[in-house]
Amino acid sequence: MKIAVLKEAAIAERRVAATPETVKKFINLKASVAVESEAGLAASYADAAFREAGATTGTRADVLADADIVLAVQGPDPDSLAGLKPGAWLVAGLNPFGERARIDRYAALGLEALAMEFMPRITRAQSMDILSSQSNLAGYKAVLDAAAEYDRAFPMMMTAAGTVSAAKVFVMGVGVAGLQAIATARRLGAQVSATDVRSATKEQILSLGAKPIFVENVAGIEGEGSGGYATEMSDAYKAAQAELVSAHIAKQDIVITTALIPGRAAPRLISDAQVATMRPGSVIVDLAVEQGGNVEGSVVGEIVERHGVKIVGHRNVPSRLAADSSALFARNLFNFLSAFWDKEAGKPVLDEEIGTAVRVTQGGKVVHERLLS
Numbered sequence: 001m002k003i004a005v006l007k008e009a010a011i012a013e014r015r016v017a018a019t020p021e022t023v024k025k026f027i028n029l030k031a032s033v034a035v036e037s038e039a040g041l042a043a044s045y046a047d048a049a050f051r052e053a054g055a056t057t058g059t060r061a062d063v064l065a066d067a068d069i070v071l072a073v074q075g076p077d078p079d080s081l082a083g084l085k086p087g088a089w090l091v092a093g094l095n096p097f098g099e100r101a102r103i104d105r106y107a108a109l110g111l112e113a114l115a116m117e118f119m120p121r122i123t124r125a126q127s128m129d130i131l132s133s134q135s136n137l138a139g140y141k142a143v144l145d146a147a148a149e150y151d152r153a154f155p156m157m158m159t160a161a162g163t164v165s166a167a168k169v170f171v172m173g174v175g176v177a178g179l180q181a182i183a184t185a186r187r188l189g190a191q192v193s194a195t196d197v198r199s200a201t202k203e204q205i206l207s208l209g210a211k212p213i214f215v216e217n218v219a220g221i222e223g224e225g226s227g228g229y230a231t232e233m234s235d236a237y238k239a240a241q242a243e244l245v246s247a248h249i250a251k252q253d254i255v256i257t258t259a260l261i262p263g264r265a266a267p268r269l270i271s272d273a274q275v276a277t278m279r280p281g282s283v284i285v286d287l288a289v290e291q292g293g294n295v296e297g298s299v300v301g302e303i304v305e306r307h308g309v310k311i312v313g314h315r316n317v318p319s320r321l322a323a324d325s326s327a328l329f330a331r332n333l334f335n336f337l338s339a340f341w342d343k344e345a346g347k348p349v350l351d352e353e354i355g356t357a358v359r360v361t362q363g364g365k366v367v368h369e370r371l372l373s
């Protein structure tokens with residue numbers, strides 16, 4: 001059983017899908033691991049550290065030759081997989097809706113592609129969930145990015161020269177990233193409020209010491225669909241939410257938006273007119289910028305200024321903490337493969353529930369129901 005680890009090629013991608021720690025663990029399972037040269041360099045994992053852990057390092061062709069499982073953070077260009085044998089597994093965040101053409105090519109190459117973002121949200125799969133591990137770090141980093149762009153302090157400071165008031169931070173979307181953003185902003189001393197469409201988050205916001213800002217008395221405000229994800233809201237709800245947010249946003253210094261709806265474009269939460277009501281020097285971080293953006297005017301990979309307000313649209317925020325995000329991503333992949341490791345066969349054998357959830361190509365075909373309809 002040979003496991004290959006690829007060097008990522010996407011723009012702004014510094015992460016790596018294995019670390020020396022997970023290499024050792026795979027070797028304990030009697031697998032061999034081949035890491036593409038400099039795969040971990042941008043995340044502070046040197047080739048020498050991988051070799052000390054027991055891996056070999058080499059060119060793309062070296063690591064792909066005879067590989068049974070290929071690990072990557074993002075789905076690789078199919079043209080770069082020459083030499084990989086049919087039937088090999090490709091385990092990565094494959095972005096199946098955004099990169100549909102690649103999925104078709106993986107099928108044509110005879111690969112068994114496993115899309116880790118399709119991991120079901122069930123208790124036993126929590127340790128395998130790349131969306132959670134990466135969102136948590138993104139929520140933390142979003143607050144630091146906001147603080148770096150903000151030309152005032154976060155905590156209240158009473159100094160001999162006078163008092164500096166605490167920053168007011170508003171978090172929109174209280175999933176994994178939003179919860180960590182609330183906790184981080186609180187630790188920095190900000191006054192924090194937050195909103196979500198899922199009413200279950202109200203308790204969580206309060207428990208972190210922040211103020212919930214919620215639409216009340218509008219039909220269908222539960223907002224919760226399958227797997228704990230949000231659903232698209234009614235027009236009446238959207239209108240009530242826009243009004244509530246307008247009144248609140250004008251008083252905020254920092255807004256962090258994290259709202260996503262699976263399989264759809266991110267919901268638009270802040271209009272340009274609302275940005276204009278914020279005071280100059282305020283900062284908005286749009287963590288959903290790559291999924292279409294929660295904020296009108298946010299631009300992928302840029303910090304733009306509108307009405308004196310900075311709108312931060314960094315790409316791939318987890319990658320901005322590449323060492324930790326790689327460590328957690330790599331553990332997610334190890335937890336996944338090791339949970340299904342069949343010792344006699346010397347390889348992982350997926351069960352039906354998780355196999356069906358994550359497998360997108362098999363036997364030359366696209367097999368996932370969400371990609372067939």
Ligand code: NAD
Binds near residue numbers: 125174197259
């Ligand atoms: P997500 O990234 O899909 O979305 C982020 C947040 O945006 C969600 O809380 C969503 O409700 C919110 N949102 C969507 N539309 C909105 C709008 N118009 N206005 C305001 N907010 C809006 O969500 P996520 O971070 O992946 O987490 C969703 C839920 O799943 C959480 O409750 C989380 O705890 C749960 N979860 C469970 C597991 C598991 O059991 N294995 C793993 C991860 C997450």
